[in-house]
Amino acid sequence: MLSTDELQINIGPQHPSTHGVFRLLTRLEGETIIELTPVFGYLHRNHEQLGEANSYLQNMPFTDRLDYFNSMANNHAYALAVEKLAGIEVPERAEYIRVIMVELTRILNHAGAIGFLFNDMGAWQTQLAFSMREREKILDLFEMVSGARMMCNYFRFGGVVRDLPPEFLPALQDLLEAMPAFIDELERLLSENEILLARTQNIGILPKELAISYSVTGPMLRASGIPYDIRKAEPYSIYDRFDFDIPIGSVGDVYDRFLVRIEEMRQSRRILLQALEQLPDATGSHINPKARQNVRPPVGDAYTRIESPKGELGFYLVSDGSTKPYRYKIRAPSFINLTPLGDLCRGHKIADVVVILGSIDIVLGEVDR
Amino acid sequence: MSDDNSELSARQRDEARAALQRDLPFALSPSGSFPSPEGGPDLLATSDIVVEAQQIAAVARYLRASLNYIYLSNITAVDLLAHGCFELVYHFYRLSGGPALTIKTRLPREKPELPSLTPFWPGAAFQEREAYDLFGIVFKGHPDLRRIYMWDEFEGFPMRKDFVRQGDKYLSE
């Protein structure tokens, strides 16, 4: 009998597929994971304390840096929180513009997540390149309205920075026209690929009960078979005006998470088409509330959450009546979705760890805050 | 839209308060009382349910078992320095939808200890570690209560309002 020994490996903090500066402390038996502990905080900048030192509006550009893939969604959650705290109404057109932006964000995030998932799996960046192409188109649109591709800083309390430029809507129409072809192609390229099936099916299964008790949210929760989408469960903004379905998985493995994301992109496109149809005229609406630069909400607290592409993104604000938040807490979806990682990986191979991590879809800007 | 929501959440809150009053009356009467400073804003005033800190695990499990709030979404610690206490805010949800049930609990700043929810909701593990790391709140029964963001040798709890920040010396000049 050979005597064998466990191997302890630090995957990260400098590693190609940890999606940032992130460390997985693993104990291996051969290539099989016995124990895995995520270690993070390398990107910690105490964002919440920074938020307490800034005025309400000054925090808006900082929320872009949380989940830098979806700055629009972060802006939305934060704007909703401050609006709830200060009791600010949002004009109708601005609400539609917000929904358009956030749904575009969802498409680009899911495209990116799928691309990176396959990059982690060793597909030599092809899927990623296709995803990035679509993402660049969406970023072009963001740049058109907000002036920046990633750090959009577009939402304001009670509206958005500026109205859509005239060239925006035709471009969006073109984009949505090409979208089904892109999604179908991605699916054709991937979803029946035998290698992919072998790599993703029955890997990292998260059962329903565990998904709930682990507080995971977003596509990960839905892939486990729970049709919980905040847009339906507690409709915010104007999401009660759109028809769309909630894709759910049946097994809760990596493959389901991937399929749920693909389907969510289709549903987002549906929402976008409806929003474009319903979008009210620009006339008479004042969507840039310049007067509200200095928000001074009454004493109290507010918690709002949105279905960000990665899951439930919540902002909990406590106001002491000054121009700065007294407490500024972010419920970051990637952070909490990371909790079950150790359990999901146990018993799998090293190669599966990166795939499971990719399927959780984390952004370290949000995890470490 | 938002009116509907606030009405719904008020109704949920009242129901939960009534149920807790009936089944866990001892949890609803917080033991310590914290003074409000004169002049400053009263951050303690709230319409949410405030429970006794040491009973939080019992309350949470009761909510899950009897009232169907099975989804623990968010744990927030707030440092109410002027009142001399920490406030912990828990947001619970039902899977059938609807707004959050907010449960608040307060701890003395001198000895911030309360039971952990991690044994019942493993998803609370990181959030409690975060509160421990940044506020120094000790969750009894947490299986792995270590610092999560700051390095292990770090001294102090940076999110406390009385934490001396590195930049403060420049601000005072």
Added chain:
Amino acid sequence: MSIQIQRGKAITVDRRTRKTPMGQGLLRGLGVIWKHWSASFQKNDSYKKIQGTFTIEYPEERRQLPEAYRNMPILLYDEQSGHEFCTSCFQCERICPPQVIHMTQAKDPATGKPVPAVESFEIEYDACMSCGLCAEVCPFEAIKMDHTFELSTHDHPSLTVDKTALNRPTTYYAQIAPRMWEEVKENAYKKLAANMKRRSDLIGIAPQMQEQLREQLARAPQAEPAPEAVASASTTADDKAARLAAIRAANAAKRANSENGQAAQGDATQSADDKAARLAAIRAANAAKRAAQQAQASEAPETAPSESASPADDKAARLAAIRAANAAKRAAQQAQASEAPETAASESTSPADEKAARLAAIRAANAAKRAAAAAEKGQEE
């Protein structure tokens, strides 16, 4: 237990487990890649296409940037009048999340009261996060976001940009963002017109335009040597701060001179007797003499930069500062008053770095101005 979904349903995604994997999925994947490969010899230039090369070969080809694009903040000035839109209301400095905007308000040298114009304006480009809040809050449309993004440099300190480098004419902004400028143009000019009334002399004029304006002034017939000196000096070296100080000193002298003359005239008309008239004449003569001396003294700082035409800019600046201070001291001696120049002088010896030296130069110039004002006052008494 399960959620009631309004306007939609929960759909279970299709895992496609019916088929036996026999390699057909692999072949389909290869087919997709082949399609992309064969289409890649065309350009993908439309949002409707999902195939074709979409690379933009950057230095040669450039994307058309949208109007709203924001990179770094710039300041606008009007090309016709040379006036800057900025009134130093400090809105941008207050809102700036990383706190990289620093400005001081201009003061009227005669009265010492603040003027709606900006004296110095600095932005630390290296720490700017391009959020665009400054441009958004500016009530005077003075600060806008630039489209230039090639800012990388080997010289880190050069990313702290001062007003001269920040200033752009309105035509530039109208060119990069025509529609956005059209929207705010009217409002901006209306406010500028109101502010221009409260600015005197060269205050609030963009440094770029000051030279032009000064040349115009120089072409006008002038008895004083000061403006000519200024005009000649302006063509020489590049130490703007020292030059600016010199200009200000010269202007102050000019102003003092002319005002003295008026006062003398007034005195003369009001005086009842010959004696008083004679006295007034003597005073006017003295004032003129002093002004001339001041003007000569103020030439000194201009020579400084041209003398030290070496790369050691800060040295030149410091020298200029000291000279300006000396000039101020001399002026003060004549006016027999004011501790201000002394403090200026003592300050001007201490500064260690370039910025401080420049600041000292400005202060010295201000002191000179004050001295002139004091002299004037003394005469009136």
Added chain:
Amino acid sequence: MRDLIDGLLNTTLGLGAPDWLVSLISYVAIVTIIFLVAPFQMLFFTMYERRAIARMQDRIGPNRVGPEGAFQPIADGVKMFTKEDIVPAGADRWVHLLAPCVVVAPTMLLFAVVPWGPGMVPVDLNVGLLFFVAISSISAIGIMMAGWGSNNKFALLGAMRGVAQMISYEIPAVLSLLAAVLLAGSMSLVSLVNLQAGLPFVGMLAGIDLGLGWLIFTPVGFVGAICFFIAALAEGERTPFDIPEADSEIVAGYMTEYSGMKFGLFYLAQYILNFLLCAITATVFLGGWQFPGVNWLYERAISPANPAGNGLFNVLAGVLGVFAFLLKTYLLFYVMIWLRGAFPRLRVDQLMHFGWKFLIPLSLVNILSASLWVACMQWGAEQGMGAIEGWSPWARLALAFVLTFAINLVGYIALVRIQAPTRRRPSRLTGSIAVP
């Protein structure tokens, strides 16, 4: 080559050079040419791969250094040479140094048996294939040395994976080559190439030599080619089998701790090995230099069979032959790039699973087909095939074709069915949401 020089020196110039001198001159020339050609192939392949995969990803690829980026590999080479050579603390210095050499040397040796064109074989070993298979597996030692000597856990994991993979995939590679060897009755690469003259499907039967009688057109050769190519992907550490250097999992595998020219040597070895694997696939299954016209030209050239030929035809046949050979090789490498562009990587246990449970049985089925092919085509009554003794060659060919095709197809389908994952669902997920 030796024939050519012999002819040139002794026949054309009439110098009467002794045998050893001819050999010496010819081998020195051969080695010089190979050492000039091999790195060039590597440079070309890196560029080729980057440009082709960029096209697949809707990009352009490196096009800045030189015309259309032609000098990019040279720039990369310069970078490699000028980088600092880092040996990690605690590494076994000598093993760390020797590993890249041990990996590169056998790949260079493999050039000895590659037939570039008619009469352009460095050494026509009668066990050429055996030589190739034997030498190519030596580099596994180098990989293990690199992994062990680096004092890095990722490197060690990578080396373990690499060695396991190389050893496992030797077997299907050899077995699928064996099918070709059965058909040819020889292990010499030249005789394998010569076998593949003639027409598609029928080889030399019709008596017309188009140089298209490639083995891949027969069912045996087709399955053999696929099996060998898959095994070659694994040997050459190409996607989907780039597991030893899986960058998203174990950083760079056994190359993690290498920098500068040591890394460059690994890189060189890998691309040269890829070239050679493509070349061998092309030689064994795609007819090597066989191409319409090559044989016609070579018949008129100086060769052992025809010492009085014309040297000009040597050149023409050589050019056309080398062109055909390289074309096939590059097309095969394009397939490698194509696969790399399309597929994710397998997991290490799936790799073993695939190799041992699918590829080896399939090659065994193929060997059965190959022996039946030989039986149908060549055996007579004394070997027990009296039933088809009197048939025309065409009928025998048809029988062999149908028989082997059926066997291979049935074998493939049966294996796929057996391997298919069971469609069982984890039962614990199907219940209603229980409150934990």
